[in-house]
Amino acid sequence: MKCSECDTVLANENSLKRHNRSFHTSTASFPSSICGVCDERVSSKELEVHLSKKHGISVEHEKLSFVDADAFEEWRRNVETEHKAKYIRFSTRKNSEKTIVYFTCNRSGEARVVSQDSRKRRPKLKGSRKTGRKCTSRITANFFADGTVAIDFCRTHSGHTAELEHLPIPSQVKQEVAAKLASKIPASEILEQVRTSANTNELRREQLITTQDLRNIRKSLGNELQASIEPIGTELTNSCNAENPESQDLSNGLRCENNARPFDLDEDKKKIHDMISSIMKDIKTHHGSNAFIDILNYAGPIVRAAEDHGSRMNELVSQTENKDIDNQRISPDKESASSRTMPSRSPIEVSEEAIHLNPETENVIEEDLNVL
DNA sequence: GGGTCCAAGGGACGGATGTA
């Protein structure tokens, strides 16, 4: 692709955009060293002295050596976990006897943010992981020809705090999750396992894992393996699939795409009734009558809200059906689908009074009590 | 010559968006 401004040829659109940002916009400069404490502009070399003299921050260095690259990588992983940090390759130099790799803190530097004019999406909600300041923490690693590694490690970070949300999910955790997905462990169970996996009181990056992260990990697997795993999210909320048609989420029945069946109010009411009977039986058997009454009190407002929701829904469906008949129109297109969209409702407020059940619900519960 | 920083571009990741 050819740049219209300077005739430079770039490999793809992405590179062309970046080229335009770099050469043909006013924001083409690379960040120099700005002190993360006072925002004063100082040279990279002076930064450590500046931090020490002006802010009393002593920047610690240590020299370490490792028998091989694997030992160094293991040490790096441990340090990253311990310091809630991530070190990325910044530069590499090779000569006849060694390769020097410079690692820098991933928070160091400035995000390559696109200009307001060319931006098509809003910036990341949690912000860039780049601080716009130079962090002093870095690793200079010398990889010798005999396999040994000698490093100079500066452990002192500056210009930012340890923030887990700006760290990537550790690759080891990703591998573990991928293995669990591959062995068809339900996503909800994997989330629970990962979030409760830490054996310390300190929060770790993997404990912030989300459903979207699981989807991304699933996506990164091979096509064949990916196809064998249930789509994540469907499985978390409603298993609407051919193997398990009975497990459909009733509240979602109207927009269930796979193996959809007609919404049958009477049938679904019966199912809910059966479920409640079964749960009640369980509660009374295992926890006694007091627990049973407590649950009833707790469930009261929920039952009332559901009844309220149900009657409003019936009303709306009936109105829509009447409208369709009046207009002699049966159109399952977007327009008619949107006309069926439920109006947004304010969150259900639960008052003390709401605990009292209406006579009809009380009759149902009484029947269940008799059954028990 | 060694050490470091900066510039530039390729490739990949992953998170926000759009849609059903």
Add this chain to the structure above:
DNA sequence: TACATCCGTCCCTTGGACCC
């Protein structure tokens, strides 16, 4: 609200420049 997709952002490499 789930999910596919797009694209903003990040990582990595190479090479030039500068300083000591």
